[in-house]
Amino acid sequence: MSTQSSVLFDAPGPRARARNKVYTVITLILFAIGLMVVYLGFNDTLRKPELSLFSAEAWAVNPEGEWTADKWEPFLRPETWTYYVIPGLRNTLTAALTASVLAIVFGLVFGIGRLSDRWWIRVPAGAVVEFFRGIPLLILIFFTMALPIVADQLFDIAPGTFQVTALAAVVTGLTLYNGSVLAEVFRAGILAVPKGQSEAAKAIGMTRAQNMWLILVPQAVSAMMPAIVAQLVVLLKDSALGYIVAFPEMLRSFTLLATRENNVIPAAIVCAAIYIVINLSLSRFAIWLERRNANRGRASVRPADAEDGPEGADTTTGPAGTVAVEPTVQEPLPDTAREDSDGDDDGNPKKRP
């Protein structure tokens, strides 16, 4: 990010620095105005025209506004967490984990099915994946909830013979939708494995199934791991749709709390904070996986170039800057390796210390 953004503009000179300072001040002022509007708006004083903006009364915490301690105090009580938040979080995680496992299985089955040589496997698998990927998750959940009615209407099974719980509906919906997306991920991953891998597997006499499960799938899964984790973040976020079908997940516990304590805005802020912490850590995990894959990939192709590896430091590249001045000829390195080692983009060789 930092390297990319610094490419769009030169290193600022005195005038640009002054200009940037002006922009920063303007942004700060706009940001402060924004914060004030939010503060006063939530404080419920913005809609009272008789109050002057400069009076202390407008800025004091309004007992009827959202900043009053009464509305935030519930989050300091342990019962709030034990009665509302933690059971809700547990339900959210139950739904998300169950659906994750099922979606990965669904994705593997249909992703591989779409690659089958037999058309009567390939075509239906493709149709299923495209169908569930193309329709909204919510109408899938509604339909699953309505399955007892379908059974009654089509097969004369008396209503009440079986019930679809909200959890089952949410998990089914999440599995079918995210499983279909994961099927595409797996398919792309398997297609991206170099052809030589399959050919080598055939050459040593592996069957098609062995080739798939021992050679292609493991490599595809490890290559696609970041995409899989990113999709699981989507799945976790989508589990909040359970709110709409009254599944007691975290969002619903927070709205129940908000109704009881009459603190919608504070509850929404705390709830969002919890979701953000969970999802950001998962996203960071995906990025870390991606970096690790990239590092491994580079290490396997050009081991000499691994500057962060323990053996890379003292071989050919040497300390940064030395290569550009005095190219050593122990090993012919690709040009990119030499450019990397200078690393400061100014085009001048560094002065020797």
Next chain:
Amino acid sequence: MEAFLNNIDRVVDGFSWTVRLALLSALFSFILGVLLTAMRVSPVPLLRGLSTAYVEGVRSTPLTLVLLFCGLGLNSALGIFLSDTVAWDVFWWAVIGLSAYTSCFVSESLRAGINTIPLGQVEAARSLGLTFTQNLRLIVLPQALRTVVAPLGSVLIALTKNTTVASVAGLGVQEASSEMKLMFDRGIAPVLPTFVGFALGFLVLTLPMGYFFSWLSKRVAVVR
């Protein structure tokens, strides 16, 4: 199937709200997304920080919560109204929520597009003396937009499907999914044909969009 077809005006009405939600949110989220991206790559560190915080924060929040916040929080609890009629009031709140959420994904796609532009393009522009805004407007964004046509298409498809969440409590926009739920619950038409009908409706919206954007992305691709 007949009972479903007899109620086709309900279906059409539901989908008309879906399409209106999707189109307006697409427009606003695109504008906001471009703005967020420009902030994200700007020379002012504070702007970069604000944009990053917004994108990362809202992207990690479930859409249901964003829309609930608009509906139950800003609309009901704080009593901010955007229109005199309830239907349009909740509609505009849904558009705001969907745009706020979707703009993050637009911005992420655009940023990925900017990352694909060869360094030489920007360096050449800088050596010609183009300023940051000129650089962004004349060199970077036109190329970035061309490379992200396909991802932006996926964002639009996701947005179309996400409009169903606007039926959530506190908003209750009468879009397609809430019409479907209504037809289920009131027994207006048998469930299975109704579901298939609405699913086909969504496929009719999303599948051509997918084909159109993959055609368009090839059509405008930059040769490098």
